[in-house]
Amino acid sequence: MLTGVIDMLTNRQLLVLKVIIDDFIETAQPVGSRHIAKKDQVSYSPATIRNEMADLEDLGYLEKTHSSSGRIPSEKGYRYYVDHIMSPLQLSKNEVNQIRYSFSNRMMELERVMQNSAHILSELTRYTTIVLGPQVYETKLKQIQIVPLNNQSAIAILVTDKGHVEHRSFAIPGDLDQSDLEKTVNILNEKLAGVPIVYLSQLIETEVKYLLEKYTNDYQKSYELLNQAFFTEQPTNLYVGGKSNILAQPEFTNVERVRALFNIMENEEDIAPLLKATDEGLHIFIGHENKIEAMNKCTLMTATYSLGDNQYGTVALLGPTRMDYAKAVSILDLWSTQMSQSLQKWFNEQ
Amino acid sequence: MLTGVIDMLTNRQLLVLKVIIDDFIETAQPVGSRHIAKKDQVSYSPATIRNEMADLEDLGYLEKTHSSSGRIPSEKGYRYYVDHIMSPLQLSKNEVNQIRYSFSNRMMELERVMQNSAHILSELTRYTTIVLGPQVYETKLKQIQIVPLNNQSAIAILVTDKGHVEHRSFAIPGDLDQSDLEKTVNILNEKLAGVPIVYLSQLIETEVKYLLEKYTNDYQKSYELLNQAFFTEQPTNLYVGGKSNILAQPEFTNVERVRALFNIMENEEDIAPLLKATDEGLHIFIGHENKIEAMNKCTLMTATYSLGDNQYGTVALLGPTRMDYAKAVSILDLWSTQMSQSLQKWFNEQ
DNA sequence: TGTTAGCACTCAATACATCCGAGTGCTAAT
């Protein structure tokens, strides 16, 4: 369990640090020497514990809330705990099943899966969950459809090879020829199917424009239509679940602090870059390791999941620095493995 | 402005009640007699005001927070204010423009408009905004598309005549004949286009099943596919904006209370029925007039908007009972009028 | 030499007393 002497810490210091952090994670109360000495795992007197605690404080792993209070872990303490002490928690049968089951579902659509995952993960962890859909550099256009609703309006539907559906309704430019509409769609499908969607607008400009000019009666109208229907900013597909779990944490009884956090989470522009920037694998950002001020009392734990083709999505848990790291790691790990497996089964078995 | 003697209240009582409620709505502080007497509109001494306030309290329109405090409006007071005293606020040029502009947008898709509206209304009012999409009894299927992604999966897309797009990916039943897939889609479109979507599943059972049996090679497979793709529960289309505005209200510094509210708003099943049940027009539910306990300190203001064809959607503002009723009414009024106009222009001009 | 008992000390939390002032209700004067 305890991996012996690491850094400069003795085994006993490791033990004390672990017990304190475990206890604080559970109770959110400063931990005193007497309290520790009473635990089964510990066979020293309060006085001895006090000495060790004083040393751990000098080393920066513990803090006091006031001069005669018990100790709480510092951010450095959590960092050490996460890096060297904790071992992933064995998840309960029930927790494993819930995650597994959420992927066994026959309906398998990125949007729904992500939305659902955000929900389930937040239920299991009681933290806020953020799921960022995969980056779409490699996603290719599968098909374009245009469905006219009436004389004036129609819906353009883009389907990508990853099953993402984007739709947009638009006004049909006054008295556009019906056959021109059809021709336009045909030209689009012919030229654009299989094209990575990041190149879409570029290709419309270079290739499609010219074809439209040649084959449709009213080139100007068709082009106008295209612009209306397809110049859509890339949507960041972000799914947040269990936002209000934050309110249950004792460290967030201060409404102002909660407000600051909510503001961040309600702005995709604030939160998306945080997840996009993370490297592959599981990462933990403790307290001030988060650049955003409102998250200084929070831990953000991120993990990536893979669609193959070097395409990654990110999932994150946001909780207090006093997060149940062992459990969170296990859950995030299991989820991202399952997610990756499911996605690859769906999209890459040719 | 003041409509003379109503109920049993004298003009002066009306004036005092109005001034108190207006002031309390603004400041959230109990209003004292001295404070009122100083206002320009009021030309009586504090003592006189005190007498009137005592009477208004006896009648149940005002309350004290403690025996020597100023007065705050009771729920009955707000009700009276809303019904008889207040006059809609003249909106600023800027506010009107923001609402108008949000409809002038060329992109016109129900989902986006509603999402956008929830956002704008919450910005303008600083209350939480809930937009419930129109009930779809009359919505008809426009077209069905199936886009195969690869050998095993495909996406089914349903477009309704109101421009709503529903999509679902599904597994293609093992080695389903390609021509059978096409035939199935053709049969579906032929038989189901124009059908109100509430009857969809029924019609598949009665009419389509039989046709499939007749014209496709592997009837069983096609039918299996249909079931996978189209048996979708009716989604309640609910859009919430500015949830965290609640946190800015001084009456919600109590985290527990906020949590209760958030829980309600995060459950569609809780909040949707509230809006669905409202009658046409604008309605105000003050404090305990809301059945849900967590909303006992809130006012819910609902308004309906129309798509024609007797189809209604609902928009609502949720704020403290100390809501700026005059402004909220004006904004909701303007919005729902604009929304109705826009929708009817889009969907009913043939 | 590492461990622990003992003890003085610290400080947040709690309770309690006091004071202040905004606000009321009532009475008597205008």
Add this chain to the structure above:
DNA sequence: ATTAGCACTCGGATGTATTGAGTGCTAACA
């Protein structure tokens, strides 16, 4: 009918004492 005057109320702020959980340090001990 209105208002000035005044005694009274009570929440909130401020000050003080008490309590108890916890510490650091020292000296004794195995």
